[in-house]
Amino acid sequence: MAINDDSVFFAEYGTVFYAEVGTPLPTGGLRAFHLTDTEVASSEASKKWQNLGHTSNSNKLEISLEGGESEAFRSWLKSNLKTKKSSDGSMTVTANALQMDAETLKLIFNGRDTANGVGANINSDPKPLAIVVITQEAQNAANPEFGFYFPKTKATPSGGPQLNGDFIEQGVVFTVESPGTGKDDFEFMLLQGE
Numbered sequence: 001m002a003i004n005d006d007s008v009f010f011a012e013y014g015t016v017f018y019a020e021v022g023t024p025l026p027t028g029g030l031r032a033f034h035l036t037d038t039e040v041a042s043s044e045a046s047k048k049w050q051n052l053g054h055t056s057n058s059n060k061l062e063i064s065l066e067g068g069e070s071e072a073f074r075s076w077l078k079s080n081l082k083t084k085k086s087s088d089g090s091m092t093v094t095a096n097a098l099q100m101d102a103e104t105l106k107l108i109f110n111g112r113d114t115a116n117g118v119g120a121n122i123n124s125d126p127k128p129l130a131i132v133v134i135t136q137e138a139q140n141a142a143n144p145e146f147g148f149y150f151p152k153t154k155a156t157p158s159g160g161p162q163l164n165g166d167f168i169e170q171g172v173v174f175t176v177e178s179p180g181t182g183k184d185d186f187e188f189m190l191l192q193g194e
Contacts, residue, residue, distance in 0.1 A: 009145045014061065014135040016052040016095055018107070021128045021152050021179075023047040030147050030189040033134045049132060053104065056096035056169050061133060063148070065091045091176040091186065093131065093150065094158055096169040108157050108172045126154035131174055132189070147189030151179040 015035055024043045026032030033040055033049070040049040055061060068089025075081045097104050102118050105111055109120035110127040130151050134144035158171025178185055 009135065010137045011060070011135040011146075012137050013139050013141075014055075014133060014144075016055065016061065016093075017049040017132040017134070018052060018129045018155075019047060019049045019131075021130050023049065023130050025132070025149060030134065030191055031143050033132060033144055033147065035134070035136065035139070035144075052095065052097060052099075052107075054098040056098060056165070056167070058165060059096045059169060059171075061093065061095045063091065063093050063133075065089055093133065093148075093153065093174040093176065094171060095174075096158075096162070096171050098167045098169060100161070100168055100170065105170070108155060108170055110155075126156045126175070129153050129155050129174065134189075143191060144189075145191065149187040149189055150174065150176050150185075151183065151187075152177045152185075 013035055017033060017037075017040060019042065024047070026040055026049070027043045036051075038051055040051075042049060066089065067087045069086050070083050071086040072080045073082045073084070097108065102113060105118040105120070106113070107127060107129075109118070110124040111118045111120035113119075130149075131153055132147060132149050134147040136144045136146075153174035153176050155172055155174050158173045160170075162169040162171070176185055
């Protein structure tokens with residue numbers, strides 16, 4: 001493997017874009033997304049990617065992969081005769097939203113508009129979404145340096161609003177699901193052609 005200093009990044013700035021499951025990526029891939037874009041057109045004209053907006057810097061986005069371990073089996077003759085997967089893996093993406101507006105709260109809690117704001121149920125159904133995470137080192141960079149594409153997730157709240165930090169934060173967990181046979185569960189988004 002070649003040593004490539006240009007492929008080492010700091011995630012100083014970033015955001016999350018979301019869309020309905022099945023929304024294709026923009027034609028320009030990672031280059032089509034910018035931190036402050038409110039929405040980004042997909043390669044299908046009728047579908048758009050929406051920006052989740054401000055998320056916590058002190059509790060940055062976290063991607064967790066658990067399970068998927070392998071176990072080695074031995075025979076009397078050989079110590080590592082066969083290896084088999086002992087558990088399936090699971091992946092979650094957790095972000096802490098800072099914008100306590102109706103759009104964000106309805107998205108996280110799968111809620112609805114009410115006369116006073118947003119109504120939600122404790123046991124509401126998860127909201128199916130596709131998400132894209134972008135990161136970059138400089139706030140004014142022309143393009144993000146790195147990203148992730150999750151074509152199918154289910155969004156649920158991660159607890160209730162947290163009032164003990166610099167800002168009120170509302171966590172959201174995107175549980176990654178398989179988008180279908182023969183399709184990748186997620187994709188690392190790279191700047192191509194550089």
